[in-house]
Amino acid sequence: xxxxxxxxxxxxxxxxxxxxSLVISASCKxxxxxxxxxxxLENFQAFYKLHEIAESWTAAFDVCxxxxxxxxxxxxxxxxxxxxxxxxxxxxxxxxxxLGLTDDFHLGEFITVHGKSTPFPxxxxxxxxxxxxxxxxxxFLDFNKNYLRADCNQRLSFxxxxxxxxxxxxxxxxxxVYQNSTGKCYKVNSHKQxxxxxxxxxxxxxxxxxxxxxxxxxxxxxxxLTHDVLYHAGIYRIRKGDDLFTVKGTxxxxxxxxxxxxxxKKDENNCGAVRRISDLAYYYTHGCDERREFVCExxxxx
Numbered sequence: 001x002x003x004x005x006x007x008x009x010x011x012x013x014x015x016x017x018x019x020x021s022l023v024i025s026a027s028c029k030x031x032x033x034x035x036x037x038x039x040x041l042e043n044f045q046a047f048y049k050l051h052e053i054a055e056s057w058t059a060a061f062d063v064c065x066x067x068x069x070x071x072x073x074x075x076x077x078x079x080x081x082x083x084x085x086x087x088x089x090x091x092x093x094x095x096x097x098x099l100g101l102t103d104d105f106h107l108g109e110f111i112t113v114h115g116k117s118t119p120f121p122x123x124x125x126x127x128x129x130x131x132x133x134x135x136x137x138x139x140f141l142d143f144n145k146n147y148l149r150a151d152c153n154q155r156l157s158f159x160x161x162x163x164x165x166x167x168x169x170x171x172x173x174x175x176x177v178y179q180n181s182t183g184k185c186y187k188v189n190s191h192k193q194x195x196x197x198x199x200x201x202x203x204x205x206x207x208x209x210x211x212x213x214x215x216x217x218x219x220x221x222x223x224x225l226t227h228d229v230l231y232h233a234g235i236y237r238i239r240k241g242d243d244l245f246t247v248k249g250t251x252x253x254x255x256x257x258x259x260x261x262x263x264x265k266k267d268e269n270n271c272g273a274v275r276r277i278s279d280l281a282y283y284y285t286h287g288c289d290e291r292r293e294f295v296c297e298x299x300x301x302x
Contacts, residue, residue: 047162050086054155057138064160071100072159075119080145096142098156104136166301192291195271198232202296209234210295218280225276232294235272
């Protein structure tokens, strides 16, 4: 059936509105969750729980382990502020907490609950020799971020910490492959679809059609493709002759990096593709209604 230029422009405008709505939806931030009684602190990408009831070091260790977490100790100087943050947030009457540090192995230094040396030098007060007969010493942290030595049997409040152990790709779809050099996960979908159907499929998987941002990414994506096969990619135009846009809403010409299979022919069609040439992914344009395989990309977990 004959389609007028106005009809074509209207269709591509619908594509653009559809795409932008997908990008906005796909960019919604994930809210981390572990347990309702744990607080997530984004600065440290971990969950914390302040236990007000005082326990010995061993008992505190056991409580945290039972919650599938570990007895807190700062991994850097800034993380010592966690006690202040939790006390201020919960209004609990806690002035100091025992840390996941001990000299239980008598190695001449405090060791973390993970069996490693302290992540940074600790300036622990009361540096006099420990009392005679004391089996081991522990460290506690006060509200003003001072580190003090204590008998491990002394009962103190404590904090449990749960590190957010996320898989690189924010999906259970094992067909997505993580690439550390781009911080993205990619999937080649062999089920042939139109460009708009492919975009919708990527979106439903929490992804977008692939965009090549630099030569490293061109190499990574290129190695995933079969030679001389076109795959839908995340570039398009509203109507023939207009500028190309990425599915993230930016003009393609604003991207510093572009590899074109045939630069002279890039204005011939309205939807984008990638093609493997000498192990690099080159851009191409083709008809939006052509049914082809496609590549989805998603940002990896931080």
